[in-house]
Amino acid sequence: MTAALAAALRTRATIAPKAREMLVKGGTILTSNHVSLLDGVLLALLSPAPLAVGVDSDWSVKSPWAARGMATLCWLGYGWVVPLDSGTPQGLRKLARHLREGRSVLLFPEGQISPNGRPQAERPGVSWLAERTGAKVVRASIDGAERSLIFAKAGDHLWPRIAITVS
Secondary structure, eight states: OOHHHHHTTTEEEEEEEEHHHHHHHHEEEEEEEOOSHHHHHHHOOOOOOSSEEEEEEHHHHTTTHHHHHHHHHTTTTSSSEEETTTTTSSSHHHHHHHTTTEEEEEETTTOOOSSSOOOOOTTTTHHHHHHOOOEEEOOOOOOOOSTTTTTTOOOOOOOOOOOEEEO
């Protein structure tokens, strides 16, 4: 993420050198807490390499404005969007293909945006992918986006400061 874009989004990002190296090398699963609609966009912009991002089909396919925005990010070279549906394994299989082809993947293990900003129970998708592909997992933490009135479920600030740490 460029300094100007980070400043405009009021975001401070820190990526540990080892995590950066793993994401660039590929075959890595980036996971994060999920507190707002901005999370995937911010992580895609922050990543040192394009990511295959698993996105619920309600957003990636059924929502015209969200699908258009994601298609724009893909067109700009930030990665690929893989629709996920809890009723079928096709999305996870496609993410596994991306990992085997040497790309890194972004998944939110909670499977949904936190209603209150606190961590939710993790679903088994990340562990399934890691076991099937041998991928390493890198963890990110997003702090502050849950306060957004526009993009979060329980926000109290119009455009809060956001801190992202990838380790």
